[in-house]
Each structure stands twice: as structure tokens, then as C-alpha cells.
Amino acid sequence: MGEVFAGRYELLEPIAEGGMGAVWQVHDRREGDIKAAKLLRQRDASSLLRFIREQATRIHHPHVVTPLGWAGEDDNVLFTMPLLRGGSVAMLVGDYGALSEQWVAAILDQTLSGLEAVHAAGVVHRDVKPGNLLLEVTGAGVPHVRLSDFGVAVPSDQPRLTEANVMIGTPGYMAPDQGFDPDPRDDLYATAVTGLHLLTGTRPPHDAAYVPRTQLGQLLLRAVGEDRAARPQSAAEFRELLARAVPARPWEPGEAEVLDQYAAGRTSPPPPPPPLTPRETPEKTALRRTKQHDDRPVWPIVVLMLAGILLLAGGVFLLS
Known part of the structure; x- marks a missing residue:
């Protein structure tokens, strides 16, 4: 049995990992189904705020992935989304x-x-x-x-x-x-x-x-x-x-x-044609910086957004 997060989500296997956290395939013990879940194991306030903002962006549309719910445990936070098995x-x-x-x-x-x-x-x-x-x-x-x-x-x-x-x-x-x-x-x-x-x-x-x-x-x-x-x-x-x-x-x-x-995953793709001009440019999200900085503290914003989302989520957050 894998690690169980917040007493509900059993982490089965990793799907992908990025700068803000890892995406796992999880078993939702309460609903009995398999979901995808993004798990953040960081204490950085800015990363946490981005993570919460993604959870809060609930746009219901057939061509948008909509978060399903979220849970917190100690210093970690997780939110679930539909598991799309087709890859990118x-x-x-x-x-x-x-x-x-x-x-x-x-x-x-x-x-x-x-x-x-x-x-x-x-x-x-x-x-x-x-x-x-x-x-x-x-x-x-x-x-x-x-x-x-x-x-x-x-x-x-x-x-x-x-x-x-x-x-x-x-x-x-x-x-x-x-x-x-x-x-x-x-x-x-x-x-x-x-x-x-x-x-x-x-x-x-x-x-x-x-x-x-x-x-x-x-x-x-x-x-x-x-x-x-x-x-x-x-x-x-x-x-x-x-x-x-x-x-x-x-x-x-x-x-x-x-x-x-x-x-x-029911069939193998045909051999790809010869590339026209192969590129090795990494496709990682990046920051383009200038010399000016914004030194406003982030934690007060995190607290306010957490409070607002908890009110909207109404019971989705799991207290451990």
C-alpha cells in the first residue's frame, strides 16, 4: 500500500514532476476511483499561492481541466483533477x-x-x-x-x-x-x-x-x-x-x-517522418526578469486567499 495523504488519497505512482510539485495517480478511498493529484511539498509562500490559485481557477468547460477538490496535511497540500490517460x-x-x-x-x-x-x-x-x-x-x-x-x-x-x-x-x-x-x-x-x-x-x-x-x-x-x-x-x-x-x-x-x-494506449503510433529541423530547445516555464523587484510580503496574501477558498470550497478541505 502506498502513502495515504490526509487519510483519503493513496499515492499510487508518479506521473510527472515539475518545479512546483509532483503529479501522482491516486486512489480516492472515499469515492473509490482513480484520480490525478498535484502534490506540493514546499514551504515557499509564493509557490503555495500559485498552487492555491490553480485550485481556485475552476473553469468548467469541455476543453479545460477543472480541479475536483483539495486537501491539506501538515505543511503539504494536494488537489485532485480528472485522470486523463492519453498523455499530452x-x-x-x-x-x-x-x-x-x-x-x-x-x-x-x-x-x-x-x-x-x-x-x-x-x-x-x-x-x-x-x-x-x-x-x-x-x-x-x-x-x-x-x-x-x-x-x-x-x-x-x-x-x-x-x-x-x-x-x-x-x-x-x-x-x-x-x-x-x-x-x-x-x-x-x-x-x-x-x-x-x-x-x-x-x-x-x-x-x-x-x-x-x-x-x-x-x-x-x-x-x-x-x-x-x-x-x-x-x-x-x-x-x-x-x-x-x-x-x-x-x-x-x-x-x-x-x-x-x-x-x-490501444495502438502504437506509426513511425514519425524525418524531422525538418530538429530543435533541442527546452520547454520549461521560465521567468524573464528585469532589474526592478517587488518586495511585498506574500504570506498575508496566502492567508487571505486560503480563507476565501475555504469559504467557497465548503467542506472540500480535509482537516487531519
Whole structure:
């Protein structure tokens, strides 16, 4: 038997580990099912606040991963989410290489659909990339992705978690003109870079010479172009442009099912095509710093947010 957290969640096996904590597959002894859980074993106030903010970002949408509940024990905190066994889109591209335009359009449209809900809730994700798009097995025979990892997402009406004049994101996916204040258009830029990653099978930066000269390829290049005004200004506008670039058509027999089967682990992917320009750029969320700092204490904010979330959660928190 594995370690049991807060008397309820049995830690079965690790799924992934990052700077803010580890993601585990857990058995919920109360409900009797298997979930994914992010576990933070740190005493750093800023990391704890980001962790709590992710739990608080409860956006209910078919293409967004929504936290289910959370628990605390000693100096540790854990929150659960649905277990999506299909892996990430980054893993898919790593196995398949470049995806067809039909797949790319479907994945981007679902991502943008999720971002519409995220932005409507006044939140900027700030870290859209293939590794944060999770594949869900639906059995419907069509691709289905969910946007995950809201650890660095920023509601516009909540306190800044980083030092002043610090930008957060993954190198290569951040707009070169990205400002210090969160802007939903930065998520759209990262989505377009993600589309180029899927379409070419290579990580950023992307050379326009290697991008297919199709309507989709040209749309994505414009969406990451230097002229900010020429880029899509909203997720809804981006979806409309995407629909024109890749008109909807019925899936060919087996065309979509293979992705659902891959997500379910029922089939092995075909050998990937030779890469166009292999990149070794790490896709880790990073800070882009300047010399100015914000030295405001964080613990008072943590206490206030904990109190607010406890009132909203109403019994979800488990007292050990």
C-alpha cells in the first residue's frame, strides 16, 4: 500500500514532476476511483499561492481541466483533477511527428474554445504549449484535448505573484512584444506557436521556409508575425480564421479513431517522418526578469486567499 495523504488519497505512482510539485495517480478511498493529484511539498509562500490559485481557477468547460477538490496535511497540500490517460499533445507529436492539417485544426480549435472560457472568466493562462494540452479518451472517434496547468495563470483582479517587471512563460512560446501585465492575446500567440509545432513536428523557433504554404500555415505565421495588430485579437476571431483556413469536413474512416486509440494506449503510433529541423530547445516555464523587484510580503496574501477558498470550497478541505 502506498502513502495515504490526509487519510483519503493513496499515492499510487508518479506521473510527472515539475518545479512546483509532483503529479501522482491516486486512489480516492472515499469515492473509490482513480484520480490525478498535484502534490506540493514546499514551504515557499509564493509557490503555495500559485498552487492555491490553480485550485481556485475552476473553469468548467469541455476543453479545460477543472480541479475536483483539495486537501491539506501538515505543511503539504494536494488537489485532485480528472485522470486523463492519453498523455499530452507534446507526447503525440514526439511519437507521430508532424500532424495532418485536419488534426492540427481540431486540436487548435478545441484549445481556443477552452481559452474563450478562460478569458471570459478574466484569466490569462500564460503557458499554452503542447505539453499543457492533454488528450482525453472519449470513445467518440475524434480528437479531444483539455487545457491544463493553471499554476501561473493570472486573474486580472488578484495580486501579482512574481516580482515587478517579470514575465512568465515558456521560451519560444512567449510573444516577443509581451508586456509585464497579462494580456489574453499572449495566449493566442502561444496557441499559434503550438500550431506551428504540430504542423511542422518541430519545436520553436520556426523558420517560415519550413512551414507548409497552405492557408493554415500562412494563418499561423501571421498569428506570430511582428505586427501585433495583424494577429488575431481574440480566441473567437482566431477560431473563425481557423475555420476558413481549414473548412470542416467529415473525418475519413479511421482518420480520427487512430488518435483516440493512441490516447487510450490501444495502438502504437506509426513511425514519425524525418524531422525538418530538429530543435533541442527546452520547454520549461521560465521567468524573464528585469532589474526592478517587488518586495511585498506574500504570506498575508496566502492567508487571505486560503480563507476565501475555504469559504467557497465548503467542506472540500480535509482537516487531519
